[in-house]
Amino acid sequence: MSEPFGASIEFRSVSKSFPGTAAPALTELNLRIEAGELMVLVGPSGCGKTTTLRLINRLIEPTSGAVLVDGAETTTHAVEVLRRDIGYVIQHVGLFPHRTIAQNIATVPKLLGWSASTIAERVDELAAEVGLDHDLLRRYPAELSGGQQQRVGVARALAARPRILLMDEPFSAVDPIVRSRLQDELARLHQRVGTTIVLVTHDIDEAVRLGDRVAVFATGRLAQVATPDALMAAPADAFVESFLGADRSLRRLALRTLGQLVDRTHTPDAASEVRLDAGLPGRSAVDALLASGADRVAVTESGRVVGHLTLAALTRLLATPDGHT
Amino acid sequence: MLAAQEPLVRWDWLGSHLDLLGERAVEHLGLTVVSFVLGTLIAAVLTSVIRRWRWTTGPITTLTTVLYTIPSVALFAALIPVFGVGTTVPVIALTTYSLVVLTPFLVSAFDQIDPPVLDAADAMGMTRGQRLRSVELPVALPSVIAGLRVTAVTIIGLVTVGGLFGLGGFGDFIDEGLTRDFPTLIVVGVIGSVLLALAADATLVAIGHLASPWRRPRGSSLDAAEAAT
Numbered sequence: 090m091s092e093p094f095g096a097s098i099e100f101r102s103v104s105k106s107f108p109g110t111a112a113p114a115l116t117e118l119n120l121r122i123e124a125g126e127l128m129v130l131v132g133p134s135g136c137g138k139t140t141t142l143r144l145i146n147r148l149i150e151p152t153s154g155a156v157l158v159d160g161a162e163t164t165t166h167a168v169e170v171l172r173r174d175i176g177y178v179i180q181h182v183g184l185f186p187h188r189t190i191a192q193n194i195a196t197v198p199k200l201l202g203w204s205a206s207t208i209a210e211r212v213d214e215l216a217a218e219v220g221l222d223h224d225l226l227r228r229y230p231a232e233l234s235g236g237q238q239q240r241v242g243v244a245r246a247l248a249a250r251p252r253i254l255l256m257d258e259p260f261s262a263v264d265p266i267v268r269s270r271l272q273d274e275l276a277r278l279h280q281r282v283g284t285t286i287v288l289v290t291h292d293i294d295e296a297v298r299l300g301d302r303v304a305v306f307a308t309g310r311l312a313q314v315a316t317p318d319a320l321m322a323a324p325a326d327a328f329v330e331s332f333l334g335a336d337r338s339l340r341r342l343a344l345r346t347l348g349q350l351v352d353r354t355h356t357p358d359a360a361s362e363v364r365l366d367a368g369l370p371g372r373s374a375v376d377a378l379l380a381s382g383a384d385r386v387a388v389t390e391s392g393r394v395v396g397h398l399t400l401a402a403l404t405r406l407l408a409t410p411d412g413h414t
Numbered sequence: 415m416l417a418a419q420e421p422l423v424r425w426d427w428l429g430s431h432l433d434l435l436g437e438r439a440v441e442h443l444g445l446t447v448v449s450f451v452l453g454t455l456i457a458a459v460l461t462s463v464i465r466r467w468r469w470t471t472g473p474i475t476t477l478t479t480v481l482y483t484i485p486s487v488a489l490f491a492a493l494i495p496v497f498g499v500g501t502t503v504p505v506i507a508l509t510t511y512s513l514v515v516l517t518p519f520l521v522s523a524f525d526q527i528d529p530p531v532l533d534a535a536d537a538m539g540m541t542r543g544q545r546l547r548s549v550e551l552p553v554a555l556p557s558v559i560a561g562l563r564v565t566a567v568t569i570i571g572l573v574t575v576g577g578l579f580g581l582g583g584f585g586d587f588i589d590e591g592l593t594r595d596f597p598t599l600i601v602v603g604v605i606g607s608v609l610l611a612l613a614a615d616a617t618l619v620a621i622g623h624l625a626s627p628w629r630r631p632r633g634s635s636l637d638a639a640e641a642a643t
């Protein structure tokens with residue numbers, strides 16, 4: 090992986106009230122997003138996630154407070170200069186219908202005055218990066234499926250190697266299977282590229298799956314910022330707890346593989362035990378325990394038993410705040 | 415009414431008056447083009463005013479609607495005493511009608527642009543001018559062309575009406591045909607203006623087609639040609 094070259098983002102006491110609305114959309118937001126981090130903003134509809142995101146690229150200006158990118162206020166330079174260094178992906182993609190896929194991807198490099206040959210090279214590279222068939226580059230957006238359009242949206246946003254990528258519910262318009270694949274690809278892309286990513290979602294599963302850290306918003310305020318595991322281990326208040334749902338123990342187990350949870354100090358005795366591969370998510374152990382009625386499962390690596398897990402051990406793991414043994 | 419023995423079209427008259435035919439066609443086309451261009455320019459200005467200051471929508475729409483309800487015959491009749499018989503009257507009247515017809519088309523053409531598309535343009539750091547030129551105009555173009563077609567055909571029809579007031583064009587033939595009881599002239603005037611309208615319409619369709627390749631379904635002749643090379 091390359092060094093993260095992403096930029097840090099900081100909100101300093103940012104408030105936003107839209108004209109003609111009674112309650113502010115955002116009140117005194119203080120939040121720091123580290124360079125290269127993938128920060129997920131999650132919360133119920135209307136709680137101010139989109140507003141927060143659009144404050145970063147100044148599609149919305151704050152009523153008070155300041156937004157800083159790499160330590161400098163976003164108002165330091167012309168807004169166009171700021172925006173050309175910030176990729177933006179939205180649910181409805183917003184591809185330019187009159188431009189081919191290649192032309193769509195080339196938008197920002199063109200605005201920046203890159204040479205035609207550099208642009209062509211970069212477009213090819215991006216198509217490969219986001220998994221777009223090369224033949225699609227000559228087509229128009231209307232000829233692509235929803236999943237393909239979303240990939241083009243990501244490629245277009247990344248074209249000029251922005252140090253920040255903003256994504257507003259990027260996967261909520263595609264079907265669950267495509268969504269899951271796009272999520273995996275985004276996680277890998279983030280590893281490779283090192284851009285700071287701020288992703289908005291109302292889906293807590295997506296949030297804990299993708300985020301290095303997760304910021305949970307209640308109406309107009311930040312309720313908690315934490316790693317997915319810490320969030321589910323210790324919700325800051327009743328709002329966060331109810332937003333995370335009644336199955337947060339299972340969610341926490343889903344974040345780990347059996348290999349990470351297994352107790353390797355005891356070699357299992359009974360040969361008839363249920364065997365599970367170490368690569369499976371932690372919650373599959375709970376499922377197997379419930380389904381078989383057994384009191385322990387054996388965990389295997391390449392078919393060889395390396396240890397076991399009992400319900401009591403899982404309970405103990407979940408009782409520790411960081412979930413480590 | 416028409417004399418019974420008079421044929422509908424005297425072909426020999428047609429043959430000997432080709433130059434007159436050409437002259438009338440040029441008059442008709444000239445009036446049309448001038449008022450079409452002026453009307454389009456003013457409609458474009460009104461549209462940008464409406465898009466910039468939304469509250470102007472009501473007043474501008476009311477004004478254009480009121481203008482639209484004035485019958486063309488009445489408008490010509492009212493303006494001639496003021497400006498006399500020349501090109502001023504038809505140009506004022508026809509420009510008014512074109513902007514009245516076109517403005518609502520233009521406003522809705524831009525309103526129809528998918529908001530996320532504009533959002534994306536802004537977010538990528540386009541300036542206002544870049545967004546207008548490289549996104550809004552091309553995306554709105556098919557709807558703009560639709561408005562221009564209606565406008566062009568409307569004006570060509572109105573120029574024919576203007577002919578009844580001695581303002582030239584194919585309407586002149588009809589006027590003369592009616593006074594002289596000479597059906598050939600009426601037929602020539604009617605068919606001439608219809609053909610002109612069809613030609614103008616076809617031209618605009620062709621321009622729209624060429625300028626909006628993204629609206630063409632795949633597998634059109636162009637793609638086949640491209641694939642073959």
Ligand SMILES: Nc1ncnc2c1ncn2[C@@H]1O[C@H](COP(=O)(O)OP(=O)(O)O)[C@@H](O)[C@H]1O
Binds near residue numbers: 114132133140
């Ligand atoms: N342009 C706007 N004008 C007025 N109110 C707005 C505008 N944009 C957002 N809001 C209001 O601000 C609040 C937060 O909106 P938003 O940030 O879009 O929420 P989220 O993305 O979390 O669903 C909502 O109550 C919304 O109605």
Ligand SMILES: [Mg+2]
Binds near residue numbers: 135139140
């Ligand atoms: Mg939103």
